[in-house]
Amino acid sequence: MTLTQHDIDQEIAAEHAAYEKRVADGAPVEHHPRRDYAPYRSSVLRHPKQPLVAIDASKDPELVELSSPAFGERDITGIDNDLTRQHTGEPIGERITVSGRLLDRDGRPVRSQLVEIWQANSAGRYAHQREQHDAPLDPNFTGVGRTLTDSDGFYRFTTIQPGPYPWRNHVNAWRPAHIHFSVFGSAFTQRLVTQMYFPNDPLFPYDPILQSVTDDAARQRLVATYDHSLSVPEFSLGYHWDIVLDGPAATWIEEGR
Amino acid sequence: MTKIDTSSPEGVLPTPSHTVGPFYGYALPFRGGEEIAPLGHPDTITVHGYVSDGEGRPLPDALVEVWGPDPEGNLPAVDGSMRRDPASGGFLGRNGVEFTGFGRIQTDADGHWYARTLRPGARGENAPYLSVCVFARGLLVHLFTRIYLPGDEAALASDPLLAQLDAERRGTLIAGDEGNGTYRFDIRLQGEGETVFLEFR
Ligand SMILES: [Fe+3]
Numbered sequence: 001m002t003l004t005q006h007d008i009d010q011e012i013a014a015e016h017a018a019y020e021k022r023v024a025d026g027a028p029v030e031h032h033p034r035r036d037y038a039p040y041r042s043s044v045l046r047h048p049k050q051p052l053v054a055i056d057a058s059k060d061p062e063l064v065e066l067s068s069p070a071f072g073e074r075d076i077t078g079i080d081n082d083l084t085r086q087h088t089g090e091p092i093g094e095r096i097t098v099s100g101r102l103l104d105r106d107g108r109p110v111r112s113q114l115v116e117i118w119q120a121n122s123a124g125r126y127a128h129q130r131e132q133h134d135a136p137l138d139p140n141f142t143g144v145g146r147t148l149t150d151s152d153g154f155y156r157f158t159t160i161q162p163g164p165y166p167w168r169n170h171v172n173a174w175r176p177a178h179i180h181f182s183v184f185g186s187a188f189t190q191r192l193v194t195q196m197y198f199p200n201d202p203l204f205p206y207d208p209i210l211q212s213v214t215d216d217a218a219r220q221r222l223v224a225t226y227d228h229s230l231s232v233p234e235f236s237l238g239y240h241w242d243i244v245l246d247g248p249a250a251t252w253i254e255e256g257r
Numbered sequence: 258m259t260k261i262d263t264s265s266p267e268g269v270l271p272t273p274s275h276t277v278g279p280f281y282g283y284a285l286p287f288r289g290g291e292e293i294a295p296l297g298h299p300d301t302i303t304v305h306g307y308v309s310d311g312e313g314r315p316l317p318d319a320l321v322e323v324w325g326p327d328p329e330g331n332l333p334a335v336d337g338s339m340r341r342d343p344a345s346g347g348f349l350g351r352n353g354v355e356f357t358g359f360g361r362i363q364t365d366a367d368g369h370w371y372a373r374t375l376r377p378g379a380r381g382e383n384a385p386y387l388s389v390c391v392f393a394r395g396l397l398v399h400l401f402t403r404i405y406l407p408g409d410e411a412a413l414a415s416d417p418l419l420a421q422l423d424a425e426r427r428g429t430l431i432a433g434d435e436g437n438g439t440y441r442f443d444i445r446l447q448g449e450g451e452t453v454f455l456e457f458r
Contacts, residue, residue: 033273033397035398038395042394042396048447054452055455060417062383064377065401069324070333075340075341077342077346088440104269116284128282128283154319180284184360191399194274209275209280209397217270222259245271246271247457
């Protein structure tokens with residue numbers, strides 16, 4: 001049986017209604033997707049069915065997970081945060097500057113930590129070999145960047161506006177334009193992989209990956225803000241996107257620092 | 258709005274997690290990601306296994322991150338896991354001497370992964386373990402688990418996490434001894450023998 005956008009829309013609406021009802025009945029706000037969110041079909045066989053086992057990180061300062069791998073200048077080259085300068089020619093597309101702060105749940109900056117990004121090119125094609133979408137490859141764009149946050153927690157990338165692309169979740173499934181982010185905190189418990197979206201994308205309501213974040217306010221936190229002060233004259237449009245890491249931080253280790 | 262106001266005393270709300278997707282291949286894996294132990298170190302162990310789904314099929318696109326202490330139980334604060342070559346811009350790999358404690362491995366087409374790292378030392382009341390974070394297409398939020406090594410039954414018996422699990426589930430966190438410092442650790446995302454996954458509060 002062919003799975004249509006209409007089928008997926010109905011599933012998305014049902015999941016959203018079920019979440020609203022849970023909250024109305026007193027359940028806590030859910031900031032993250034549920035791993036068993038079925039409108040995203042790849043999740044069906046890849047989520048645990050047993051409940052996660054909880055560990056109270058405030059009880060044991062010796063937990064390995066309360067510290068984080070370290071990254072430094074050796075792990076970065078000078079142009080790693082400029083995705084438009086990694087080849088001999090200029091990539092095709094609209095240049096953008098993406099910048100923001102990496103913060104913990106207390107609003108404190110996470111300093112000198114690694115931020116990695118990857119994305120499709122302006123035609124909506126990844127350089128990856130398994131990518132089936134037949135939009136053109138850009139020989140001047142790999143779509144990969146990395147940087148370290150500075151002493152105020154800021155990161156900054158120069159790249160190309162990615163294009164939306166089709167995928168095979170259902171017939172006529174299209175991903176809104178997005179940039180994938182991978183970030184580390186001061187504790188391994190704060191590890192985060194996510195995706196940043198661009199404001200006012202008409203594909204938002206149709207995308208089961210974005211809609212897997214059923215809380216409306218939480219979903220908004222995945223959408224960058226156009227920021228004219230970040231736009232570079234005669235060069236690029238600016239987007240601001242702050243990232244807040246969840247999970248217990250390494251407060252034990254930070255004491256006395 | 259994604260400019261976060263950090264002036265409120267109650268703290269700020271987290272950025273939601275999303276799947277790593279299938280196309281992270283140029284971005285996240287790095288040369289030598291699985292070779293965490295300094296070259297020739299006598300306390301080197303090999304940990305390997307398969308990542309499988311709810312039908313027992315291996316995942317050819319899972320990403321496993323390993324993080325652990327040195328044999329004395331100290332957690333390194335050393336960078337250089339993914340040293341870069343300033344000439345080519347490519348990955349150089351580690352410097353062969355320093356121990357960063359961190360590795361990142363993509364499963365191969367058979368769903369298999371391995372890491373060579375140092376035998377972890379104990380910290381506090383915990384039996385020695387390696388922390389593991391699993392990412393995959395289809396997984397909307399990554400999963401944490403732990404690799405405990407067999408052998409020291411007294412340490413395993415008094416470990417606060419293992420002590421609260423029934424025997425069958427406990428077994429999913431203890432690697433199998435294959436001899437010569439090689440250990441087998443499979444990660445089953447769902448179904449029969451489902452691995453114990455953790456949530457930190
Ligand atoms: Fe993508």
